Amino acid sequence: xxxxxxxxxxxxxTGTAGAEGSSTAQVCFVRHEDNGRMNLLPARIYGSHxxxxxxxxxxxxGSKKCVAIELGSWSFQARSSHPYTARADNPxxxxxxxxxxxxxxxxxxxxxPKSRRSTYLCGWQLRLKExxxxxxxxxxxxPRTAARR
Numbered sequence: 716x717x718x719x720x721x722x723x724x725x726x727x728x729t730g731t732a733g734a735e736g737s738s739t740a741q742v743c744f745v746r747h748e749d750n751g752r753m754n755l756l757p758a759r760i761y762g763s764h765x766x767x768x769x770x771x772x773x774x775x776x777g778s779k780k781c782v783a784i785e786l787g788s789w790s791f792q793a794r795s796s797h798p799y800t801a802r803a804d805n806p807x808x809x810x811x812x813x814x815x816x817x818x819x820x821x822x823x824x825x826x827x828p829k830s831r832r833s834t835y836l837c838g839w840q841l842r843l844k845e846x847x848x849x850x851x852x853x854x855x856x857x858p859r860t861a862a863r864r
Contacts, residue, residue, distance in 0.1 A: 743781040746774040746826040756798045763790040793839035811839035
């Protein structure tokens with residue numbers, strides 16, 4: 716009985732020691748409310764880390780989803796079907812440009828429909844949300860570089 720108890724204590728100690736030096740961070744995808752059909756159209760957010768790509772979250776207008784991901788270099792892309800076609804035969808018809816980020820801390824990415832004035836352009840925009848406490852510092856915890864002259 717003492718052997719089992721000692722083994723259980725050793726396993727618990729090993730499990731909590733690994734949690735201190737966490738190799739994950741949280742990334743949150745925020746999508747503000749839009750008008751009409753665009754508000755209901757879900758954007759699927761994919762993340763690539765090395766050669767591995769995975770679906771991280773799905774966000775509709777007015778929602779926020781957070782997930783734990785590994786630290787390091789990531790590329791994010793939003794994808795959806797076209798909201799105004801009769802059939803959704805291409806679930807990846809509308810995409811964002813890839814957004815690259817070095818994830819070292821909690822990261823917030825804003826997801827917005829790509830548009831020109833009030834016209835939707837079948838695409839998405841992803842941008843890092845700045846840390847309100849430290850203007851000029853991106854949400855990934857690295858200072859932004861100054862604009863080139």
